[in-house]
Every structure is written in structure tokens, then in C-alpha cells.
Amino acid sequence: xxxxxxxxxxxxxxxxxxxxxxxxxxxxxxxxxxxxxxxxxxxxxxxxxxxxxxxxxxxxxxxxxxxxxxxxxxxxxxxxxxxxxxxxxxxxxxxxxxxxxxxxxxxxxxxxxxxxxxxxxxxxxxxxxxxxxxxxxxxxxxxxxxxxxxxxxxxxxxxxxxxxxxxxxxxxxxxxxxxxxxxxxxxxxxxxxxxxxxxxxxxxxxxxxxxxxxxxxxxxxxxxxxxxxxxxxxxxxxxxxxxxxxxxxxxxxxxxxxxxxxxxxxxxxxxxxxxxxxxxxxxxxxxxxxxxxxxxxxxxxxxxxxxxxxxxxxxxxxxxxxxxxxxxxxxxxxxxxxxxxxxxxxxxxxxxxxxxxxxxxxxxxxxxxxxxxxxxxxxxxxxxxxxxxxxxxxxxxxxxxxxxxxxxxxxxxxxxxxxxxxxxxxxxxxxxxxxxxxxxxxxxxxxxxxxxxxxxxxxxxxxxxxxxxxxxxxxxxxxxxxxxxxxxxxxxxxxxxxxxx
Numbered sequence: 001x002x003x004x005x006x007x008x009x010x011x012x013x014x015x016x017x018x019x020x021x022x023x024x025x026x027x028x029x030x031x032x033x034x035x036x037x038x039x040x041x042x043x044x045x046x047x048x049x050x051x052x053x054x055x056x057x058x059x060x061x062x063x064x065x066x067x068x069x070x071x072x073x074x075x076x077x078x079x080x081x082x083x084x085x086x087x088x089x090x091x092x093x094x095x096x097x098x099x100x101x102x103x104x105x106x107x108x109x110x111x112x113x114x115x116x117x118x119x120x121x122x123x124x125x126x127x128x129x130x131x132x133x134x135x136x137x138x139x140x141x142x143x144x145x146x147x148x149x150x151x152x153x154x155x156x157x158x159x160x161x162x163x164x165x166x167x168x169x170x171x172x173x174x175x176x177x178x179x180x181x182x183x184x185x186x187x188x189x190x191x192x193x194x195x196x197x198x199x200x201x202x203x204x205x206x207x208x209x210x211x212x213x214x215x216x217x218x219x220x221x222x223x224x225x226x227x228x229x230x231x232x233x234x235x236x237x238x239x240x241x242x243x244x245x246x247x248x249x250x251x252x253x254x255x256x257x258x259x260x261x262x263x264x265x266x267x268x269x270x271x272x273x274x275x276x277x278x279x280x281x282x283x284x285x286x287x288x289x290x291x292x293x294x295x296x297x298x299x300x301x302x303x304x305x306x307x308x309x310x311x312x313x314x315x316x317x318x319x320x321x322x323x324x325x326x327x328x329x330x331x332x333x334x335x336x337x338x339x340x341x342x343x344x345x346x347x348x349x350x351x352x353x354x355x356x357x358x359x360x361x362x363x364x365x366x367x368x369x370x371x372x373x374x375x376x377x378x379x380x381x382x383x384x385x386x387x388x389x390x391x392x393x394x395x396x397x398x399x400x401x402x403x404x405x406x407x408x409x410x411x412x413x414x415x416x417x418x419x420x421x422x423x424x425x426x427x428x429x430x431x432x433x434x435x436x437x438x439x440x441x442x443x444x445x446x447x448x449x450x451x452x453x454x455x456x457x458x459x460x461x462x463x464x465x466x467x468x469x470x471x472x473x474x475x476x477x478x479x480x481x482x483x484x485x486x487x488x489x490x491x492x493x494x495x496x497x498x499x500x501x
Contacts, residue, residue: 030112031065033058037214043074044217046082046252046285051075066106069099070116077123078253082287084319086131096124111151111158118147118164130321131357138184141168145189159212162199163219169196170226174490193231193494194501200226204243217247217254224257228264232491237265252284259290263297266387266423271297288316292326299329300386302379307333323354324364332382336375343372359487366483370446374409380416389423396420401436411441415448418455427459438475447483450476454492466499473499 032040035058042051052075059068076092103116125140145168152161172184172191200223207216220243227236240261247254255278262271275294295309310326310333317323327349334342350368354361367373373381376395383392396417401410418433434452441449457472476492479485 029064029066029106030110030116031062032067032112033062033065035061036065036067036071039071040074040214041217043071043078044221044253045248045250046078046256046287047283048075048079048285050283064106066103066116067112069102070112070119073099073120073123077127079285080127081130082285082289084289084317084321086320089127089131093124093127096120111155111160114147114151114154115158115160115164118144118151121147122164122167138186138189141172141184142189144168159203159207159210160215162203163215163222166196166199166203167222167226169193169199170230171196174230174494194498197226197231197233201239204239208246217251220244220247221253221257224261228261231494237261237267250279252279252287255279256287256290256293259293259297263293263300263386266385266389268297268300268386268388272301286316288313288318289322291316292322295326295329297386299333300382301388302336302382304333304337320355321358321361324350324356324361324368325358327353328364328367332373332378335372336378359484363483366445371406371408374404374412377404377409377412377416380420384416384419384423387423389420392416393420393424401440407440408444408446411437411444411446411448414440415452418452422455422459427463431456431459442479445482447488450479450482450485450488453479454488454495457492457495461495461499470496470499 035054039051039054039058042048042054051071055068055071055075058065058071062068072095076095080089080092099120100117103113103120106113108114121140121144125137125144128134128137128140144164148161148164148168151158152165155161169191170193172189173193173196175184175191200219203219204216204223207213207219220240223243224236224240227233227239233239240257244254244258255274259271259274259278262268262274272294275290275297278290291309291313295306295313298306298309307330310330313326314323327346331343331346331350334340334346347368350364356362356365376399380392380395383389383395396413399413401413404410404413414433414437418430418437421427421430421433434456437452438449438456441452453472453476457469457476460466460469460472473492473496477489477496479488482488
């Protein structure tokens with residue numbers, strides 16, 4: 001999340017040379033030829049229509065090429081994650097079986113025979129998990145894992161196996177308790193976060209120096225995803241920016257990865273700059289989420305023109321996710337502008353519109369069921385999320401718990417203060433504030449106390465005070481019935497595991 005892009009590489013070398021060196025050309029029925037490589041490259045630039053045209057040409061020219069169903073699935077996968085369209089998801093998911101059947105009919109003496117099937121299974125598992133189809137997702141993850149493990153034994157030099165195996169290890173190793181984890185447990189599948197991260201990092205470092213270089217962008221896409229969204233790594237920003245630097249600026253996926261990781265890791269101005277200058281035009285797949293991302297980044301610097309981007313997202317969005325979350329953000333703009341009527345109207349929309357498949361929409365519903373946030377604490381929260389730590393501290397400067405009426409606000413005041421001090425590496429002040437957040441918030445439904453305990457454990461872990469770190473992690477795990485419970489518990493358990501390793 002190129003100094004020279006994969007496409008540049010294709011231009012630099014002759015097609016005949018590329019055909020010879022690529023490991024994809026083992027058999028004619030798995031022919032990842034120059035036309036397929038260009039289609040694959042276009043997919044990862046999010047130029048899906050052009051990619052589909054090239055895939056259709058390849059299908060007509062070489063109807064027996066079993067790489068075609070894999071490329072078709074890639075195009076559908078990126079269409080569905082950018083459009084968030086559940087109706088299209090329902091329409092397209094039957095294509096999975098057709099494509100797998102087509103591949104299974106081919107000769108099995110190519111490394112792409114099992115790899116292509118595993119990729120299709122894994123992509124649909126990730127899509128299904130977005131819509132609550134957990135048992136079907138678990139079956140497909142199990143199948144993909146089995147296929148990749150078998151392929152690794154048959155073709156140990158086929159490095160692309162590590163991409164899927166690494167992703168599965170991280171995904172399963174950090175999976176919070178819930179329906180999907182329970183479903184996977186019935187299949188006896190477990191993951192190892194550190195092993196998975198090592199596999200993905202190794203591929204990101206070494207693919208550019210190998211004949212597998214054209215697959216680099218895909219590895220970076222998944223690696224950036226797990227660093228930011230699954231393991232919440234402090235290295236997410238540095239590694240994503242490092243590895244995406246090689247990707248062509250014509251890639252909309254590159255702009256998304258960079259802006260997303262910047263916004264998530266306190267590099268807000270950089271996120272806004274990337275989104276402002278992102279590639280655009282009719283050739284790119286529509287990606288409404290980028291408007292929501294821009295709006296969020298603007299609001300994090302207290303720029304209330306963010307409302308324009310939020311409303312544009314709602315107008316363009318054809319999917320079911322982020323509707324509640326966007327209305328929540330619009331309610332915050334209204335609140336900070338002193339418009340109580342608009343605030344209440346948007347909060348009513350949070351409750352009545354959209355779905356709760358994703359964590360952000362679930363949290364929006366939680367917040368809609370809670371009292372209105374304190375405007376001062378909300379400003380500190382937004383500024384912190386944008387990485388404006390000194391400004392966030394200025395908002396709370398001179399305040400104490402006594403200045404807030406409710407226990408919720410007192411707990412949040414100490415939690416916000418702790419997060420800011422933590423980010424500014426004022427560890428002693430952070431620990432004191434976090435401890436007060438636990439004291440005020442441990443019996444509330446809000447996430448402040450549990451996250452404060454988790455973060456105290458991380459500070460103690462950094463100081464090599466492992467006994468105290470373990471005590472705080474256990475405290476976070478033992479708090480129940482609060483927001484983000486599964487995610488916080490999973491992070492605490494993973495941290496405990498790293499203490500033992």
C-alpha cells in the first residue's frame with residue numbers, strides 16, 4: 001500500500017522474451033501470454049472495461065486457455081469490491097462454479113491448475129464474508145488452503161503459492177471470535193499471523209527481482225490490506241508507501257491503497273493530496289468509496305465541506321455498505337455547525353437506512369443509539385484520527401473529568417487524552433489517562449476502557465515490562481459486552497501470543 005510498472009516491463013522487453021521467461025507458460029491450456037498479462041495489469045489499474053475487452057478477445061482467440069476464467073474472476077472481484085453492489089454479487093456468484101468446472105477439465109500438470117482454483121475460491125470467500133455468508137466463506141477458505149498447500153508440495157518453486165497461503169494465515173490467525181471463526185474451527189483450520197506476514201513481506205521484497213514481477217501489485221494489494229485492516233500494524237504506512245512506490249501512477253488501485261493507509265495512520269494531508277490528484281476518466285471503474293474517504297479525511301481536519309463528498313458518495317453509491325456510516329459523519333458535520341435539527345435528521349437516517357454487514361455500519365448504529373457526542377470531545381477525536389495530535393491536545397487543554405457531566409463523557413475524555421499522549425510518545429501521561437479511562441468506563445458498553453487496557457499493554461510491551469503488559473492484555477480480554485469486543489480481544493490475544501513466542 002514503480003519506479004517502473006509491470007506494463008512498462010512489458011514494453012521494455014519483447015513479447016517473445018517475456019513468453020519465454022514467465023513461469024505461466026508451462027502448458028498451452030494455462031497460457032498466461034502477453035494478452036492475458038496486459039488484461040491482468042489493466043485489472044489492477046481498475047480499468048476493468050478495457051480488461052474485459054482483452055479477456056473476451058483472448059477467449060475468442062484461444063477458447064481453451066484456462067487462464068481466462070481466472071482473469072474473469074479477477075475482474076468480477078474488483079468490480080464487486082469497488083461497487084459494493086449486493087445485487088450484482090448475487091448475480092455473479094454462480095459464475096464461481098462455472099469457472100472452477102472449466103479449470104478442473106484441464107490437464108493438471110501445471111502449477112496454475114490448483115493455483116487458479118484456489119484464487120477463485122479465496123476471492124469468493126472474501127466477498128462472501130462482506131455479506132455475512134460465513135459458512136460458505138469458511139468452506140471456500142478451507143478449499144483454497146488445501147489447494148495451495150498441495151500445490152506448494154508439487155511445485156515448491158512456484159512462489160505465487162505464498163500469496164494466498166500468507167493471506168490465509170494472517171486472516172485466520174487474527175480472526176476474532178464469531179460465526180466465521182466457529183465455522184472454520186469445524187474444518188480444523190488455523191492460521192499464524194507472523195508466518196503469514198513474513199510470507200507476504202518476502203514476496204513484496206523479492207518479486208521485482210524475479211520472473212513473477214507482473215504479480216507484484218496483487219501481492220502489495222493484499223499485504224497493504226492485512227497490515228492496515230487486520231493486524232493494525234504500526235508499520236502499515238511505511239511499508240505500504242514503500243511497496244506501492246513502484247506501481248505506476250496510472251493505477252487507481254495505487255491511489256486508493258496509499259490514500260487509505262495515509263488516512264488510517266495519521267497522514268491526513270497526504271491522503272487528501274493523493275485523492276485530489278488520483279487518476280480519473282471514463283476508462284476507470286467507478287469507485288464511490290473514494291468520495292467517502294475524501295470526506296472523512298476532510299472532516300478529520302475539521303473542514304466541513306466534507307459534507308459535499310459524503311453526499312456525493314450517497315448519490316453515486318449502488319451498494320449496501322457505508323450508508324449508515326456516511327449519515328453518521330453527516331450528523332457530525334451538522335452537530336459541529338450547531339445545527340441540532342440536521343443532526344437529529346441524519347441520526348434518524350443512520351437508524352433507518354442501510355445495513356449492518358460491516359463493522360463501520362454496526363458502530364454507526366451503536367452511536368445512533370447513544371446520547372449525542374460532546375462537540376469538544378468529537379473535535380479531539382477527529383483531529384486525532386487525522387494525525388493532528390498537537391491540535392487535538394489543544395482542544396482538551398485545561399480540561400478535566402469534572403468539566404463533563406456524564407460518566408460516558410468522563411471516560412471518553414480520559415481515553416482521548418490517553419490516545420493523544422500515546423501518539424506523542426508521552427507514555428507516563430498516556431498510562432495515567434488510560435487508567436482513568438478504565439476506571440470510569442469498565443462497566444459501560446463503550447470501547448474506551450477495553451481499548452485503553454489494550455493500549456496500556458502495548459506501552460508496557462514496548463518498555464519490556466512483559467508481566468504488566470500481560471496483566472493489561474488480560475484485563476482487555478476480560479471486559480465483555482462492549483463495542484468492538486471481538487476485535488479488541490483478538491488484538492489482545494495476538495499480543496499475548498507474541499509475548500510467549
